[in-house]
């Protein structure tokens with residue numbers, strides 16, 4: 349059964365389509381969006397390859413990253429995306445989140461993420477959700493902590509990232525912690 353689209357008060361969470369690609373590569377190319385991400389620039393060819401790979405993907409398939417498009421209801425603008433990595437034979441998931449800079453600081457990322465967390469814990473019965481972030485990426489640290497994620501690790505200079513050694517934090521949230529919170 350297809351899970352998408354899902355809705356929140358201001359957003360629609362759905363699969364990516366061909367129409368999203370200009371906006372998707374647009375925000376991936378914003379320097380402030382790419383700063384702590386694996387890419388530095390994102391071409392039209394990268395965007396097509398991304399869609400090709402996502403098109404066939406089932407949601408909740410072990411060892412895959414599924415990217416959920418987040419559309420603003422009011423004007424159908426692609427605000428950003430929430431990426432979900434399914435691992436541990438279906439028991440756990442990892443999150444990544446990226447929003448267009450013009451759609452940041454308005455609570456959209458919080459709204460989308462909490463819907464995805466609800467989906468993972470309530471509907472898909474995941475036990476634990478994790479996220480690994482650059483320790484300097486203050487906005488994602490705040491976002492995760494507001495959702496109740498605990499910082500479980502601080503890795504010192506564990507990643508050679510964009511020309512320099514960087515620290516990473518590992519965050520986690522258990523289903524029963526989320527229920528309690």
Ligand SMILES: CC(C)(COP(=O)(O)OP(=O)(O)OC[C@H]1O[C@@H](n2cnc3c(N)ncnc32)[C@H](O)[C@@H]1OP(=O)(O)O)[C@@H](O)C(=O)NCCC(=O)NCCS
Pocket residue numbers: 380381382384385443444445446447448451452453454455456457458459480481485487488490491
């Ligand atoms: C990480 C990221 C998604 C966080 O998004 P965000 O836009 O800061 O998240 P939100 O809008 O949900 O919340 C941020 C702030 O907006 C505020 N806010 C909430 N609702 C609001 C509203 N209706 N109007 C204005 N501000 C609002 C919140 O209070 C919050 O402020 P605080 O952090 O000082 O408490 C975003 O910074 C991003 O895409 N960064 C680039 C990509 C990246 O590095 N991703 C992480 C890789 S894992």
